Amino acid sequence: DQQVKQNSPSLSVQEGRISILNCDYTNSMFDYFLWYKKYPAEGPTFLISISSIKDKNEDGRFTVFLNKSAKHLSLHIVPSQPGDSAVYFCAARSIQGAQKLVFGQGTRLTINP
Amino acid sequence: DAGITQSPRHKVTETGTPVTLRCHQTENHRYMYWYRQDPGHGLRLIHYSYGVKDTDKGEVSDGYSVSRSKTEDFLLTLESATSSQTSVYFCAISDPDREQQYFGPGTRLTVT
Numbered sequence: 001d002q003q004v005k006q007n008s009p010s011l012s013v014q015e016g017r018i019s020i021l022n023c024d025y026t027n028s029m030f031d032y033f034l035w036y037k038k039y040p041a042e043g044p045t046f047l048i049s050i051s052s053i054k055d056k057n058e059d060g061r062f063t064v065f066l067n068k069s070a071k072h073l074s075l076h077i078v079p080s081q082p083g084d085s086a087v088y089f090c091a092a093r094s095i096q097g098a099q100k101l102v103f104g105q106g107t108r109l110t111i112n113p
Numbered sequence: 114d115a116g117i118t119q120s121p122r123h124k125v126t127e128t129g130t131p132v133t134l135r136c137h138q139t140e141n142h143r144y145m146y147w148y149r150q151d152p153g154h155g156l157r158l159i160h161y162s163y164g165v166k167d168t169d170k171g172e173v174s175d176g177y178s179v180s181r182s183k184t185e186d187f188l189l190t191l192e193s194a195t196s197s198q199t200s201v202y203f204c205a206i207s208d209p210d211r212e213q214q215y216f217g218p219g220t221r222l223t224v225t
Contacts, residue, residue: 041219042219043203043216043217044216045216046214049212089155089156091156093212099144099163099207099209100146100158102158103148103157105155
């Protein structure tokens with residue numbers, strides 16, 4: 001039972017354009033949503049998060065949008081840069097659970113020059 | 114960067130042998146986690162710890178055990194390694210007042 005889903009395994013975007021990564025979830029008990037970025041042979045690094053009581057959080061080129069009624073969140077990267085090429089994981093934290101995170105399968109983003 | 118190290122970084126072992134992976138932190142964070150990363154599955158939680166000697170099972174705990182005798186160290190043991198345990202293993206840490214977890218560099222384990 002996949003509680004957090006990233007349905008696009010890969011995404012290719014031209015440099016300078018907007019990248020939009022999507023994530024869907026099923027558990028209404030999630031109170032925080034996070035995005036992590038992962039380069040090959042490295043551990044995931046935290047990128048941005050959003051509380052379930054908000055619908056938008058922005059940090060520089062990165063914005064996360066949350067649509068609770070649709071149980072959907074998205075990460076927007078504007079403008080996309082070559083260094084943004086990585087695997088992006090969506091994660092969610094349950095208020096029930098000892099700080100545990102549930103991760104999606106990941107989306108590989110490639111930024112083309 | 115959070116002070117998290119994992120050892121070894123790479124290991125090849127044979128089916129049926131015991132394997133122990135170590136996670137060491139210098140941040141004095143209360144929570145520690147072990148995940149495995151596999152293609153098509155993202156990161157899946159194996160075991161976690163919410164304090165010294167306090168551990169619990171995650172989503173994919175079968176075949177794994179853990180121990181935490183000190184705040185800074187969290188050990189993951191494969192009692193008898195199987196080929197299905199070939200994976201990349203990540204340790205993570207967090208504190209109760211922050212929602213994010215910080216990850217170590219990973220251990221690539223191959224069971225032949």
